[in-house]
Amino acid sequence: MSGELTFDLHLLTARLDRAADRLLRAELDLPYRRFLALLLVGEGVPTQRVLAEALGVTEPSTSRMVAVLAEAGLLEVSVPAGGGNRRGLRLSAAGAHLVATGRALLEERFAALVAASDFPYAQYAQQTRRLIEVLDHDESGAPP
Known part of the structure; x- marks a missing residue:
């Protein structure tokens, strides 16, 4: 790019994200975006709505991602007593292990x-x- 720090930082971040995605897919068969979702839940993000905000994506997109991660046994999803549309999130043991491995x-x-x-x-x-x-x-x- 132009050699200005602003653009260099953007370029660095984009390249690091792509490299992380390639590495996690190759080593753990997990896209970086899904890893980030698991990481955030492991660090205390309690609901799908908060997860969507933290990832900067829509709630429907997050709902689909959560469903995939739950089906893979990496996330546990709970519905509060009394119903509602709020879904609680928690890492499963397998999810916690995957996050620890990915972080390392x-x-x-x-x-x-x-x-x-x-x-x-x-x-x-x-x-x-x-x-x-x-x-x-x-x-x-x-x-x-």
């Missing part, structure tokens, strides 16, 4: 990528977390 695999590959760039991993991690804090502040209005 992705972290190992990313750490190797950062090491190959000759940039200290801890410093990269610290600066990335700081950028996320500033973005969170901008979105919430709370101080970073």
Whole structure:
């Protein structure tokens, strides 16, 4: 692209997403988007609606993804007493294992990528977390 940091970061993120998708499909037979859904549920996303918001996709799309993941035995879906359209989500034991395996695999590959760039991993991690804090502040209005 143009060599400006804004566009370079976008390009880096897009390439990392594609690389993660290829890796997870090859090693775990799981697309990156479904891995992200499982990861978010494992980190406390409680319902399909919240999951859709976190992934930035529609609720019908999330509903289809949740159905596929539940059918594969990776997610447990519950309907609250009294009915309603809200579906609770929880990782199954197999889902939790897959998330742990995927996280380790992705972290190992990313750490190797950062090491190959000759940039200290801890410093990269610290600066990335700081950028996320500033973005969170901008979105919430709370101080970073």
